[in-house]
Amino acid sequence: MNVVAQLQEELGDLVELDESALEAARADSSGHAAAGRPLAIVHAESVAHVQQTLRIATATRTPVVVRGAGTGLAGAANAGAGEIVLSTRRMDAVVEIRADDLLAVVEPGILNADLNRLLAAHGVWWAPDPASREISTVGGNIATGAGGLLCAKYGVVRDAVLGIDLVLADGRLLHLGHRSVKGVTGLDLTSLVIGSEGTLGVIVGATLKLRRLVEGSPCTVTAIFPDVRSAAAASAAVTASGVQPAIMELMDAASLAAVHALLGLPTPPLGAAQLTIQTDGPAAIPEADMIATILRTHEGDTVLSHDPDEGERLLAIRRSMHAAMTTLGTTLIEDVSVPRSAMPEMFDEIARIEREYGLTIPTVAHAGDGNLHPNFIFEGPDTPPHIWAAADELFRAAIRLGGTLTGEHGIGVLKRRWLVDELGSDQWELQRQIVRVFDPHGILNPGKVFSSDA
């Protein structure tokens, strides 16, 4: 009996073979698609379904690609020929909310924003806020180690998970971590699974570390600068002042122009870059006032609003970035991260690559934490070689500046060929061996992250 028939025998209607669904599972939000079409999609509705699927996969040595909402940006959840798609999207229950212990126990398929709407009624929230939060799952956020706009003040996923329930490739269920704030019992496998991109096991549950809702309304400051370097210098001055913004986003000239065009706003001055900053909490107003003063000192054309609705309107310009990029062509969104002080140099490197390759690379940055998203734009579905060559220069520059290939999107398939450059071959090989401990037959997301033949 072939693997699909075995899955159907055990899991019945949970096994989907619809062609358009299989076709959709080939790609994520990166636009990149796997070669060929997967065998089947299993829509797991319980831990037992995940375990059954993995036992069949292990017995038949069939590769398994775990998938949440498919909003990844590195291709890690893309499934191709000969692979089973294991979707945990239907496992979306919130098992427990304990505001007194600042924790929640959830299934992996719940959307980040849906969870936060439920939590708000209890006066708490889960801080990780990837830009995709309305459409991405908590399980996917954990599997990629997602970041977001609020990270500099409120941390990334790694800071916000106490425990993970993990099904191994052979179907065994492990409970990693604990419910207490502190705990150093054995190796920290919870952290190891965060950002492991489906290579170590299937996340079937998570104990999340919550925060109390921030009181009051945010204040928003935007400022236009004559060029990106002066905007970067102003953001560095904000950081150096000791004020901690909740959000500090930088848009370069090409980004700003594309968004203004999309939204029908007046064309910004040639070369102009923008900072968008939000403060929150009890000191939101004095902090916003102080930031406005700093930006004006740096000759930013500054707008300050204490009104949250006006603030959302100002922030909408930044939030429209991804939509604006898609109007320009196919986009390869990069994700380098550097020490904060190296941001101006990183912008210089991007300008150099633009000149050398004859490209425009619209770039936004989470300026509070040094994470930049340069967007490579091209025609057609496949990334052309000269774009990869330019991206290669970008990655090497980031590593040279003490940074990393990927701040929050992950390696997936799109960055696997550079992984060894950052890790070094000894560490790369050690990491592969650790993966083999979890997945001895190599059936979990094979070819992702650690594949050497990229």
Added chain:
Amino acid sequence: MNVVAQLQEELGDLVELDESALEAARADSSGHAAAGRPLAIVHAESVAHVQQTLRIATATRTPVVVRGAGTGLAGAANAGAGEIVLSTRRMDAVVEIRADDLLAVVEPGILNADLNRLLAAHGVWWAPDPASREISTVGGNIATGAGGLLCAKYGVVRDAVLGIDLVLADGRLLHLGHRSVKGVTGLDLTSLVIGSEGTLGVIVGATLKLRRLVEGSPCTVTAIFPDVRSAAAASAAVTASGVQPAIMELMDAASLAAVHALLGLPTPPLGAAQLTIQTDGPAAIPEADMIATILRTHEGDTVLSHDPDEGERLLAIRRSMHAAMTTLGTTLIEDVSVPRSAMPEMFDEIARIEREYGLTIPTVAHAGDGNLHPNFIFEGPDTPPHIWAAADELFRAAIRLGGTLTGEHGIGVLKRRWLVDELGSDQWELQRQIVRVFDPHGILNPGKVFSSDA
């Protein structure tokens, strides 16, 4: 040529054979000592010395116990017969301080407090503050995943390390992590090494995540309650109010009485327990005032001070706990951690164990994060069987309440026999296999953490 002669040939005077030094390396601050005396102590002064030592150890299959300042409380750095002690205490340089990037690069042997004195001149600090911070090394803090008094507000070691330089058992040097705030490149081996207690490699350098110094002076509130349960309920009310104290320490009656006796203070009322709370930052005064109101509502006999010197005097009572315990006999300091809401139940369990075993178990708790330190007191150097039986009940109660064996001290040798109870045998075996990837010949701290024959 035997291993000591090989070490001497390559490392000369860095190899110490002095009997009293070897004798001292058998024990840490737990009071527990390894059987037999180690072969030699290597005082590494550079990464190269660490690598040379490990190459000799691998070639001769000689076990290596890494040691910092020897302040551990679980016996993980205790070295016995046939083992090499590899001390990184002399590697105490601060390589780099970058206040703008909120990071510092340090060698492992620097004392936590010495580092923080240097950082203060740059307006920054490293938040982990184990009670041993004046005498414990940063490398040891990382190896144990140390906590401290400030964790509920400022995090533990796991939250404060960006990267680790690690020498493997075979002498190869790996650079784990990065200098940027964000980064999800491959598996998070930095987190895996934090708390690994010398089983994965030798920490020879660390890139630390810093915070800006907190402005202003702390405020201090203490309150005496008729019993420990009402003190625990009052601390829960403080947590529920949403105010975030920097420090919130609970002392039960036996602890309080012992410290008062040590310091020559008036005997506290029979059964009385105490909360000691500090607030800091821009809202320190209103937060302390609010906390004092809550404690008085819970009928605590409350003292509030806005004066930092008076605050230090009040906190000295809590800081004298360890000294007070040593006046009572030999101490086995336990370290269970539970979800905050389970603290009153955990105190009930301790009271039950006291009754059933005819013991007094003085207990202090980091009440802000649910981490309790029950102290078992006995005569003589060895922990008697009935004390272990009582500790066994304690551990099982903590795990039953959703907690953990060890919040911040680690497993070492003293808790290894319970590790499998918390992890489950599948996870325990998986963790052992991961250790073997780093250390195939099992020469790094053998018998610690994962030994099954405890």
